[in-house]
Amino acid sequence: xxxxxxxxxxxxxxxxxxxxxxxxxxxxxxxxxxxxxxxxxxxxxxxxxxxxxxxxxxxxxxxxxxxxxxxxxxxxxxxxxxxxxxxxxxx
Amino acid sequence: xxxxxxxxxxxxxxxxxxxxxxxxxxxxxxxxxxxxxxxxxxxxxxxxxxxxxxxxxxxxxxxxxxxxxxxxxxxxxxxxxxxxxxxxxxxxxxxxxxxxxxxxxxxxxxxxxxxxxxxxxxxxxxxxxxxxxxxxxxxxxxxxxxxxxxxxxxxxxxxxxxxxxxxxxxxxxxxxxxxxxxxxxxxxxxxxxxxxxxxxxxxxxxxxxxxxxxxxxxxxxxxxxxxxxxxxxxxxxxxxxxxxxxxxxxxxxxxxxxxxxxxxxxxxxxxxxxxxxxxxxxxxxxxxxxxxxxxxxxx
Numbered sequence: 233x234x235x236x237x238x239x240x241x242x243x244x245x246x247x248x249x250x251x252x253x254x255x256x257x258x259x260x261x262x263x264x265x266x267x268x269x270x271x272x273x274x275x276x277x278x279x280x281x282x283x284x285x286x287x288x289x290x291x292x293x294x295x296x297x298x299x300x301x302x303x304x305x306x307x308x309x310x311x312x313x314x315x316x317x318x319x320x321x322x323x
Numbered sequence: 324x325x326x327x328x329x330x331x332x333x334x335x336x337x338x339x340x341x342x343x344x345x346x347x348x349x350x351x352x353x354x355x356x357x358x359x360x361x362x363x364x365x366x367x368x369x370x371x372x373x374x375x376x377x378x379x380x381x382x383x384x385x386x387x388x389x390x391x392x393x394x395x396x397x398x399x400x401x402x403x404x405x406x407x408x409x410x411x412x413x414x415x416x417x418x419x420x421x422x423x424x425x426x427x428x429x430x431x432x433x434x435x436x437x438x439x440x441x442x443x444x445x446x447x448x449x450x451x452x453x454x455x456x457x458x459x460x461x462x463x464x465x466x467x468x469x470x471x472x473x474x475x476x477x478x479x480x481x482x483x484x485x486x487x488x489x490x491x492x493x494x495x496x497x498x499x500x501x502x503x504x505x506x507x508x509x510x511x512x513x514x515x516x517x518x519x520x521x522x523x524x525x526x527x528x529x530x531x532x533x534x535x536x537x538x539x540x541x542x543x544x545x546x547x548x549x550x551x552x553x554x555x556x557x558x559x560x561x562x563x564x565x566x567x568x569x570x571x572x573x574x575x576x577x578x579x580x581x582x583x584x585x586x587x588x589x590x591x592x593x594x595x596x597x598x599x600x601x602x603x604x605x606x607x608x609x610x611x612x613x614x615x616x617x618x619x620x621x622x
Contacts (some may be wrong), residue, residue: 269504277504277530278532279551280499281504281505281508282507282511298507
């Protein structure tokens with residue numbers, strides 16, 4: 233799956249699962265920072281990350297290996313797209 | 324619908340007081356050399372004096388106990404005083420007895436109820452507790468029963484120096500501070516590995532992850548995190564408590580585990596609230612939340 237398509241799927245997850253206002257998705261880019269507490273971030277909290285990880289597994293069909301260091305992969309939309317794209321290529 | 328990320332805001336810590344200081348924790352810990360009966364007798368004396376030093380907390384716990392017990396007048400005054408005495412004893416143990424190796428804790432355990440329920444659980448589970456009795460000791464004792472790592476989720480202390488007194492990794496127990504939102508991914512991983520995550524289920528975070536449930540007949544904010552985590556990973560919640568007994572030992576109580584279906588998280592939070600009410604009705608003076616649980620931000 234191409235990076236652009238993965239980004240679109242992540243935007244859908246934001247709206248459908250994290251209940252973001254659909255009009256805000258146009259603001260989301262690969263540079264968008266995700267975790268709450270970081271400058272200019274979307275402000276995702278710990279519950280959002282649980283929901284998002286489950287949604288990613290369902291949508292992209294792989295199990296996230298949480299034994300790896302995941303924090304950096306969930307830092308921004310760009311990092312997450314790269315992580316998902318890599319997994320999709322491997323499976 | 325979620326409109327802006329600012330709805331998350333920064334979780335407000337709605338309760339703090341001027342006695343939450345490292346020097347006082349240190350002083351209490353240094354008294355750990357005293358024989359426990361003498362140390363607890365001293366704690367009871369301090370507990371009897373404490374309400375005069377913290378009038379706001381006294382008023383809050385008095386109102387809470389009135390709601391819990393319907394007591395009034397001198398009976399309510401006695402319950403209020405007893406709450407401070409019980410807290411002083413549990414606090415004294417928190418910084419001394421709790422820090423002993425697990426193998427040395429048996430003399431302080433008066434009994435166990437329902438601990439056999441843990442043996443039937445083969446995968447990961449969430450141990451759910453509240454600020455009732457010596458909750459921290461419950462985690463340490465039950466970690467020994469589970470024979471697998473236990474990750475205790477805690478809020479970051481306002482003062483880092485306090486953490487050395489109340490958070491000590493070891494013997495299968497690891498403290499996980501909610502300092503980063505992505506910490507929840509570590510908890511998912513731990514549960515999937517078949518490990519245990521221990522969380523507080525009665526202090527809401529002051530963020531959008533809270534839900535209002537009926538608690539002793541009035542709406543109160545409770546955290547949704549434990550229930551969302553349980554439903555997402557598909558693991559049971561196991562309510563557990565550690566209650567001070569009349570002979571100043573502890574009763575470890577494990578309640579029937581329950582599961583949460585996706586979409587039923589609020590219902591599960593309500594069920595947990597009802598269960599917590601039962602425990603509090605039996606031990607009202609061991610409810611150690613010295614603020615208005617129904618309106619925590621209203622102060």
